[in-house]
Amino acid sequence: MIKRLRRKLIAACMLSLALVLLVILGGVNLMSYHKVVSDADAVLALLDANDGAFPKNHPGQGETPSGDLPPDSLPGGKKDFFGQRGISPETPYESRFFSVLLGTDGQVLQTDTGQIAAVDDQEAAAYAQAALASGHTSGFWGNYRYLVQTDELGSRAIFLDCGRSLSSFRTTLLASVTLALVGLGAVLVLLLILSSRIVRPMAESYEKQKQFITDAGHELKTPMTIISADADLAEMECGENQWLADIRRQAQRLTGLTNDLIYLSRMEEEQPKLQCIEFPLSDVAEEMAQSFLAPAKSQNKDLSLHIQPMLSFTGDEKAIRQLLSILLDNALKYSPAGGRLALKLERQGRNLILTVSNTTAQPLERDKLPHLFDRFYRTDQSRSSQTGGYGLGLSIARSIVQAHKGKIRAEGPEKTTLSIVVSLPA
Numbered sequence: 001m002i003k004r005l006r007r008k009l010i011a012a013c014m015l016s017l018a019l020v021l022l023v024i025l026g027g028v029n030l031m032s033y034h035k036v037v038s039d040a041d042a043v044l045a046l047l048d049a050n051d052g053a054f055p056k057n058h059p060g061q062g063e064t065p066s067g068d069l070p071p072d073s074l075p076g077g078k079k080d081f082f083g084q085r086g087i088s089p090e091t092p093y094e095s096r097f098f099s100v101l102l103g104t105d106g107q108v109l110q111t112d113t114g115q116i117a118a119v120d121d122q123e124a125a126a127y128a129q130a131a132l133a134s135g136h137t138s139g140f141w142g143n144y145r146y147l148v149q150t151d152e153l154g155s156r157a158i159f160l161d162c163g164r165s166l167s168s169f170r171t172t173l174l175a176s177v178t179l180a181l182v183g184l185g186a187v188l189v190l191l192l193i194l195s196s197r198i199v200r201p202m203a204e205s206y207e208k209q210k211q212f213i214t215d216a217g218h219e220l221k222t223p224m225t226i227i228s229a230d231a232d233l234a235e236m237e238c239g240e241n242q243w244l245a246d247i248r249r250q251a252q253r254l255t256g257l258t259n260d261l262i263y264l265s266r267m268e269e270e271q272p273k274l275q276c277i278e279f280p281l282s283d284v285a286e287e288m289a290q291s292f293l294a295p296a297k298s299q300n301k302d303l304s305l306h307i308q309p310m311l312s313f314t315g316d317e318k319a320i321r322q323l324l325s326i327l328l329d330n331a332l333k334y335s336p337a338g339g340r341l342a343l344k345l346e347r348q349g350r351n352l353i354l355t356v357s358n359t360t361a362q363p364l365e366r367d368k369l370p371h372l373f374d375r376f377y378r379t380d381q382s383r384s385s386q387t388g389g390y391g392l393g394l395s396i397a398r399s400i401v402q403a404h405k406g407k408i409r410a411e412g413p414e415k416t417t418l419s420i421v422v423s424l425p426a
Contacts, residue, residue: 006199010191017187021180029173036165040145041138042087043095047158048149052099052112054092096161100128103154116161128157224255261392274316274403281313281320281352285345288324292332292341300337306344313352313424315404323400324354326393327420331358334418347426354422363415372410373398394420 047053098119101110108125119127127141132155137148143163149156231247238244289305296303313320331341335358344355373394397420401408406424413419 005202006195009199010188010195013191014184014188018184021183025176025180029169029176032169032172036162036169037145040160040162040165041147043091043097044138044145044147044158044160046087047097047099047160048147048156052101052156052158054095097159098124099156099158100124101154101156102128102132104152106132109154118161119159124159127159131157131159220254220258224251224258227251228255257392274319276315277317278312278314279317279320280311282307282309282311282345284317284321285324285343285354288321289328289343292328296332296341299332301332301335301339301341303332303341303343306342306346308346311345311347311352311426313426315424319400319403323397323422326397327354327356327422330393330420331356331418335359336361350426352424352426354424355419357413357417357419360416360418364412364418366412369410369412373408397422 046055096116096118098111098113098116100108100112103109106129108128111121111124111128113119113121113124127144127146131139131141131146131148137150139146140162141159143161143166144159145162146157146159148158228248228251231244231251235241235244285307286305289303289307293303328341328343335341339359339361340357341359342355342357344353344357346353398408401422401424404424406422408420408422411419411421
């Protein structure tokens, strides 16, 4: 139990940290990629507005704005496109691009590769035709961001080389992922070292609790045996009477409770000692169910069996018999008079599925189903004296199933039907 708690603590911490890093690094890299795309689209829009070239009249190309003109105007009344679009005046000298003019039939009419050395006219034409055929007006073609504008005269495809920006983005992405993995690894190592100290107080408390249950159980066995023996002797001297019968019955209940607590404490140890052998599970289930047919009939309850023959299982036969006894006894106790019980055993893939169902007197509350396996838990506290149990049966059943590497759950397929489903690895 403590090891499972430690593993869950480590898993929860690692998952939380991984989610936080994913959100932070994902957001940062997403914004970085968006910046690359938005900057490229701004340059492409400027090139498209000037027929595939940068405007010639901007500061640094032979003309300077006059002091009498607005700051966004140039001589001749022309606008400073760079200032308006947030693009640096150095952009024309840093950008590598080419454009292709296509006719309405897709034929290449003109190519302009003067601002790039990595692409010739033939490659530029092939890129433009492929971009036009894709049906998208913008996107990436390799390391090139493209923009396609179509009018009644034809189409113009402009490609901007974003290799440097994309390379920088990929480097940042790779570095951030690497650092995140290194950080996760470091945190995992720290958790492996520190988690044992974190759960140590709980582990010590749990060990003391188990030791107390075991010691108290053994100490209670002797007085319970003496009380039962004295009741038998008193009955031989005085004859049967109600008080002696009550003493014997309550002593038997205490003895059963003590034995169950000791057994549950042993089963919840990290490595319970099971005597695993291969045995015919179908025959064992049939045998155990037969012993409940008479009690069910005497209580006017119907017990139906659906057992697939020739199923074998490797495990502790004594523990599996106790599991079947607990589930059938629980179904018999908590089903109303005239109710229906069912035991079903079948193979599904790599698992053996054991299902014990019973009708209930009152509709089930779905939120209470997971608590059925808690110690001393009862869905109806008022019926404890009637059923004679004390809420440990399903806890023991869960411990047996977990010791066999299986799973157990409670289901309510109908409002007045309870099913305990056990899945055992075949």
